[in-house]
Amino acid sequence: MMDRHIAAFREEAAELLRELEVSLLELEERPGDGEVVGRVFRALHTIKGSGAMFGFTLLSGFTHRVETIFDGVREGRIAVTPPLIGATLAARDHIQALLAAPEGAGSELDGVGEGILEQLTRAVGEPPPPPDPAGPSVSAAGPSGTIATWRIRFEPAPDILLTGANPLLLLRDLRELGNLSLVAHMDRVPDLAAFDPEQCYVHWDLILTTAAGKDAIHDVFIFVEDRANISIEPVAETAAGRLGDLLVARGDVLPEAVEGAVKERPRVGELLVSRGLASEEQVRAALLEQQHLGALKEKRQRVEAESTLRVPAAKLDSLVNIVGELVTMQARLSGYSLESGDAEITFIAGEVERLTETLRESAMSMRMLPIGETFARFKRLVRDLSSDLGKRVDLLIEGAATELDKSVIEVLVDPLVHLIRNAIDHGIESPERRAAAGKPPVGRLLLAASHEGAFVSIRVSDDGAGLDHGAIRARAVERGLIAPDALLSEQQLAALILKPGFSTASAVSEISGRGVGTDVVQRAVEDLRGTLAVQSTQGQGTSVTLRIPLTLAIIDGLLVEAGGDCFVVPLSNISSCQELARERGAVRRQSLVTVREQLVPYVVLREHFHIPGEAPPNEQVIIAETREGPCGLVVDRVIGDHHTVVKRLGNLYRHVEEVSGATILGNGKVALILDVDKLARAA
């Protein structure tokens, strides 16, 4: 049972850590923003408090000490500096490690933690915060066991009822401790005319004989001790009672003053006014705006939090799988209904198709996530990389709300990391070189996402030095990728950097030279059935664009037939269809078809897959857009649209490049899904 709660905590803490990272990075940009400081503090505080609840003592203790520092920041005692942010980010990572580590296996992590705390201490320039006192104080046992008699005076303040306390319940608690006698003093109860029902006029003298110690008795009153006069005195069994003179009023701290002090933080606005940098009205107006915006933001966050339901990703995956099966069965039903000619069945099949379509869309949309969260994670990467390399880089994000299938986003992370590394390492120049080239010293790195039909386009562009086309050319010739006299456009040259084994960085740097080349990006994008394009202008920057289909699990395809076998061509590739006039028996030198006054090469599926039999007199050619340019696929006939679930073919078929997967048709037959990019190479 506890496991379930712990899992919930881990999930929540992971989310808080993500928020913490975002807030810290924001804080680095705006060190004076109290709202952000508040968010950092709250995140730390919640992690600490909840961590302790769920038995993560190491994590809780460590977080406590970080939190203490941010308490200082909140109160204005500690300034936000880049070293502080850096150390806190390290602390955040350490908390993440502690969260993942099985409790108890943390001795070596403890050493890491101490190192980070030292780093924090140095950043703050203050003595380290004391370690967390070991757990809540346990009530001292007191002289329990021995039966003693106590004289207790309980005189609650008249307004005690207004704290929600019920004195009678306390008396009942005392009675449970032992043998209790009591006297209620009613002398302060006023006349009915002056009687206020919200006031407590009664006070009590009690005599309690109990084995519980003084602490246990005191514990009963712990919640009301501020609003009551309480005295607990041992009674010598033989002594005569002298009740009246035992009362000592407790001098309480002035909570109002403390609260006032907590609220009193140095205000930037006041500082500005006092220095004559801004008028009071300006500051007041700005404050009003700040409050207004803050309220809006909180409201929005709350609405989002309330209308969100957490579901394990695996459940969604299985839902999508089932929907996939359903789509297949529905296609089968539709096929059968058409053949049967039964009006009733046809009607039902139509309805099922409509519902399946809706279900499929909503199931897919559940897996859609805005890419912004992934982009935001790169802020940290950009920050760390640029400071490692001594460069200054601003990360700009566009289209954070663009939604993509969860599985696609997961695959995209690594290629994007690689592209960002490349851009910062090779693209953006050092501040000195930028200044020499007449550019602003801070480089710009843009991550942009946008929808383009069934695709999402993701662009990573920098305003750095751009690609050195000459160097690329020389390298490509050296590697035997192109002929020395090949005529290539700048774009074609740029595309060469995506080829396997290509690297122009003469000195393999620490950052992007870790054995992953741009061809890794290429492969990942191919796995996603996407495309990759590079554009670069020397001296002005490089831009890499990834074009990725929205989803992987289900594709819209065109079902075609060649020699009795069925194939699916992804609809996203297809630009047009037309009839193909071929001269029978003629020896073909080149397979070309004219499409809109342009010659397009084609592949005859029948021949390519060695399917025996005669081709029909009128064949169809499907024109597909591929990486190699437009390409025709010649088939016997086009059957129609087909929603299909992609099933992987498995390892046995991994060498069959032209086929990206398979699907099951309505009649139970298998249709292969074609990879037109690969097929086009045969054209």
Added chain:
Amino acid sequence: MAKTILTVDDSASVRQLVGFTLRGAGYEVVEAVDGEDALTRMKGAIHLVLTDLNMPRMDGIELVKRIRTSAAYKYVPVIMLTTESQETRKQAGKAAGATGWIVKPFSAEQLLAVLKRVLG
């Protein structure tokens, strides 16, 4: 009749754990994510409020103040969930009219013992 407890905490996992403990002990539980949310959920019979101190929008202390100045709920006991390091906040909460507090981390037994003391 089962008594209704309003638990206010921005940590969903703590709400889950506390809610589980309370329901297991036969209480009705209403949950809120922060002070403002709590105020909107104070309808009908609420016999006790269990609130975290640090929350976005409206913290536990402000919540106590609001409860103590409301017409319908000013006598409702409010228990604060605090941590060891929050002594000044705890004092502020007490001054605002909180009935009592529980120091995190606490066990189910500790929680139920406090509720019994305050609710009877």
